[in-house]
Amino acid sequence: MKLNRQNLHQLAEHIQLPAYDPATRVHGIVHIGVGGFHRAHQAFYTDALMNKGEAEEWAICGAGLRSDDRKVRDALAGQDFYYTLVELGDTPDTEVRVIGAITDMLLAEDGAAALIGKLAEPSVRIVSLTITEGGYCIDDSSGEFMAHLPQIQHDLAHPQAPGTVFGFLCAALKQRRDAGIEAFTVMSCDNLPHNGAVARKALLAFAKLHDPALHDWIASHVQFPNAMVDRITPMTSDAHRAQLHERHGVEDSWPVVCEPFVQWVLEDKFGAGRPAWEKVGVQFTDDVTPYEEMKIKLLNGSHLALTYLGFLKGYRFVHETMNDPLFVRYIRAYMDRDVTPQLASVPGIDLEGYKDTLIERFSNQAIADQLERVCSDGSSKFPKFTVPTIDRLIRDGQDTERAALVVAAWALYLGGIDENGTRYSIPDPRAEFCQALVADPASLTHRLLGVEEIFGTHIPQSAAFVAAFERNLHSLRTQGVHATLEQLLAGQE
Structure with a gap:
């Protein structure tokens, strides 16, 4: 059975389905870097909260800044942005669950203005990131932002046609500031020490070069919570797709397979509100x-x-x-x-x-x-x-x-x-x-x-x-x- 909105309720009874209609949810989060880990972790927690009848205003809009993200977007769009999460352990009671927390995905190469506009929407109150350990452009030996990188220099010269996460965040935050819209929270979900502090340092370094006044506004208005994230999530393979089809009857172009273990420890530092993730197992703390x-x-x-x-x-x-x-x-x-x-x-x-x-x-x-x-x-x-x-x-x-x-x-x-x-x-x-x-x-x-x-x-x-x-x-x-x-x-x- 092809996974999509039309076929959703024809799937096997043991497959857990969303207890909500994604079409009625409002985008409160834009996530940059939609990969297997995000879908098995942050989107998993958000879906669990939606299944409790909450988080109506916290649907996720994905964002892709790389050319490779097109195949991801196309795979999800072809099945109404539903995807299957399969938890695999060494016991036979595998959990299979359809997740609907991601309801759209925009690509930078389809037009920077559309993505900047989405980031600037008042309903968007969190921008989350999984851009890899190297995506923050910080020199690990000196701790300094690598402003000399060609992609950074491009974005400084072309602020309305950015290619990096920093260019997009600054362009959107400038729009929000100018329109009197409160700043979103920037929430890193990458595996690096003090990821929120690293995201803050990188964005402020870029903003200072781009627009010193905007730098000061970001420093005063944007929160960057630190987080510890954990779930082993292999790359989706053709074998995973075949296994899902053979064992559970689901034809999914881009399922995600992960271990049963999941953990998220998060600083409670959000400037414009957040989902009540603590109700589905997220641990909030003052010191991560x-x-x-x-x-x-x-x-x-x-x-x-x-x-x-x-x-x-x-x-x-x-x-x-x-x-x-x-x-x-x-x-x-x-x-x-x-x-x-x-x-x-x-x-x-x-x-x-x-x-x-x-x-x-x-x-x-x-x-x-x-x-x-x-x-x-x-x-x-x-x-x-x-x-x-x-x-x-x-x-x-x-x-x-x-x-x-x-x-x-x-x-x-x-x-x-x-x-x-x-x-x-x-x-x-x-x-x-x-x-x-x-x-x-x-x-x-x-x-x-x-x-x-x-x-x-x-x-x-x-x-x-x-x-x-x-x-x-x-x-x-x-x-x-x-x-x-x-x-x-x-x-x-």
């Missing part, structure tokens, strides 16, 4: 920091620790690496000995239990999370997920062997060929730059670790870390992943 540190260093950091090693070994799914006892021992040692001592206590969280849950989540066979997804955009992920842990280890004079292996695995992964001789492409916007860093083995250490925007200044200056990196890189090259892990663990357990 301990939750961010826990999640980013343990989950995201451990993901990086296993993903490049697993890919080099020839695995292609996260659960395959977790079926290998060596990987489980290594990841647990990294969590216990390198990360946990750096974490403050987290209200309401038992860290030992949280780490046990992470091992279970990584081992989820049913969602078949792709290592390629976790490998992607490593040049932006390392500064946020791994480098802070390494910096602290260096500063505290602790062993850096396990953490150095993470970096050594990435260096070898950038070569584009695994232990089985299989060649692969590098999914990173800076792939060409990164691969050039490792092209010459003789200068690899100096060139790679010397990239300040990725590794900062402490790492290349630490003789102990550099030596550990070179040992692990040599071992991976000459002995392979399995022997390297065995040797490392034998010496430390």
